Amino acid sequence: MxxxxxxxxxxxxxxxxxxxxEGPDARPLRLLAEYLEPLERFEDSHIRDTVLVFGSARxxxxxxxxxxxxDAKAGNGDVSLAERDLRMSRYYEDTxxxxxxxxxxxxxxxxxxxxxVICTGGGPGIMEAANRGASEAKGVNIGLGxxxxxxxxxxxxxxxxxxxxxxxxFMRKFWFLYMAKAVVLMPGGxxxxxxxxxxxxxxxxxxxxxxxxxILYGRDFWDRFLDFDVLVEYGxxxxxxxxxxxxxxxxxxxxxxxxxxLLEEALGKPGLCL
Numbered sequence: 001m002x003x004x005x006x007x008x009x010x011x012x013x014x015x016x017x018x019x020x021x022e023g024p025d026a027r028p029l030r031l032l033a034e035y036l037e038p039l040e041r042f043e044d045s046h047i048r049d050t051v052l053v054f055g056s057a058r059x060x061x062x063x064x065x066x067x068x069x070x071d072a073k074a075g076n077g078d079v080s081l082a083e084r085d086l087r088m089s090r091y092y093e094d095t096x097x098x099x100x101x102x103x104x105x106x107x108x109x110x111x112x113x114x115x116x117v118i119c120t121g122g123g124p125g126i127m128e129a130a131n132r133g134a135s136e137a138k139g140v141n142i143g144l145g146x147x148x149x150x151x152x153x154x155x156x157x158x159x160x161x162x163x164x165x166x167x168x169x170f171m172r173k174f175w176f177l178y179m180a181k182a183v184v185l186m187p188g189g190x191x192x193x194x195x196x197x198x199x200x201x202x203x204x205x206x207x208x209x210x211x212x213x214x215i216l217y218g219r220d221f222w223d224r225f226l227d228f229d230v231l232v233e234y235g236x237x238x239x240x241x242x243x244x245x246x247x248x249x250x251x252x253x254x255x256x257x258x259x260x261x262l263l264e265e266a267l268g269k270p271g272l273c274l
Contacts, residue, residue, distance in 0.1 A: 034171040038164060042179070045161055048113035049266070050142060050179045051102055051258065053095060054195045055126025055186030061096075065089040091186045091218060092129040098184070098251045099133030099141075105259055107139055109267070116181060116262055117142055121172075122154035122163070126186045131157035144172050177202065181266050182213045182258045187221040203244055204237075211265035214245040215254050222247055 020026055060068065065086040072082035099118045106116040118134035120127035122143030134141035135157040143158035145165045154163055166172040176195070183199050185192055196216075202208040216222045231237040248254045263269045 031168060031171060034166055034168055035174070038175055041161060041164075045140060045159075046113045047117055047140075047142070047162070047179070048111070048115050049181045050117050050119040051099075051262075052176055052180045052183045052195075053099060053118060053120050053126065053130035053186070054183070054188060054192045055091065055095065055130075056188040056192060057121075057123045057125035057127060058189070059088050059092050059125045059129075059187070060085050061092045061129070062086070062089040088187070091126060094217070094251050095126050095129035095184075095186055096133035096136070098254055099130045100137045101133075101251065101255050102258065103134040103137035103139035103141070105255075107137070114140060116266075117162075119144065119176070119179070120158075121145065121191070122158060122165075124152065124155055126188065128155035128157060131155055135159075144175055146172055173198065177208065177212075180212060181210070181262055182215070184215045184217060184254060184258070186217050200241075200244055204241060211261065213258060213261040215257060216245055216247045217249075217254055219247050219249045 014020060021029065065082070065088075068077060069079070069082040069086050071077055072079045102116065103118055106114075109115055117140060118130055119142040120130045122131075122145030127143070131141050131143055132155075140159040140162060141157070142162040143154045143164065145154040145163070146169060147165055147167055154165070164172075164175075166175075173195075177199065183195070185196050196214075199208075199212065199214055203212055203214070228237070228242045232239050232242065246257050248257065
C-alpha cells in the first residue's frame with residue numbers, strides 16, 4: 001500500500017490488462033465480445049436480416065481484367081490466364097448488378113427495419129462486387145472479414161459502421177447464417193464450398209428451421225464441378241436433397257427467385273412465386 005501511495009499509480013483493471021485479455025484464460029471473453037459487439041452494431045443500424053453473397057476472392061472486375069489482358073499482350077503477363085480472367089469477370093459484374101437490384105428492391109419495402117441487407121466476407125473479388133453493387137444502390141451493406149496471415153484489408157465499399165474483422169472463424173460463420181434469409185453462391189474455391197456445404201447441412205438437418213433459398217450461380221461451373229445426382233445414386237443423400245438449392249445462369253433468374261421467396265416466406269406474402 002505504501003509503495004502504491006508513493007508512486008501514485010492505480011492498480012490495473014482486468015479488462016485493461018492486454019496480457020491477460022489476449023491470453024488463453026480470457027478466450028471466453030473474446031468469444032463473447034465477437035457476439036456482443038456485432039450484435040450492438042446490428043441493432044444500432046436496425047439490421048433485421050441479410051442476403052449472403054459468397055464467391056471467389058480472385059475474380060476481377062471487367063475493367064481490371066481488360067487492363068490485365070492488355071498488359072499481358074504487351075508482354076507483361078500470361079495471355080491465356082488473362083483471357084480466362086476476363087471471361088470470369090462476368091461473375092463480378094453479374095454480382096454487382098444483382099446486389100444493386102436486390103438493394104434497390106429492399107429499400108422500397110415498407111419496413112421499419114432494414115431488411116435483406118447484402119452481407120459478404122468483406123474481401124476482394126466477388127465479395128467486393130457484392131458490397132460495391134449495394135453501395136452503388138445507396139444501401140447499407142455488411143462485410144464480415146477475418147484476420148488471416150498475409151490477408152489484405154476489407155474492401156472499401158462496405159458501410160463503415162458494418163465493417164467487421166473477426167478472429168474466430170466459427171463466430172464469423174454464426175453471424176453469416178444467423179441473420180441470413182437467402183444465400184447466393186458465385187463460382188469460388190474452398191471458402192465458397194465450405195459455406196455452401198455448411199448451409200446445405202444446416203438446412204438438411206433442420207438446424208436452420210427458417211426458409212433459406214440457396215442459389216448456385218453459373219450452371220456451367222457448378223455442373224462441371226459438383227454432380228449431386230451421384231450422391232443420390234450412391235444413396236448418401238436423398239433425392240429430395242437436390243431441391244435444397246436452385247441453379248441459375250442470369251441476374252434475372254437469381255433476382256426473381258430470391259425476391260419471390262423473401263416476399264412469400266420472410267414477409268408472408270404468398271402466391272408470388274410461379
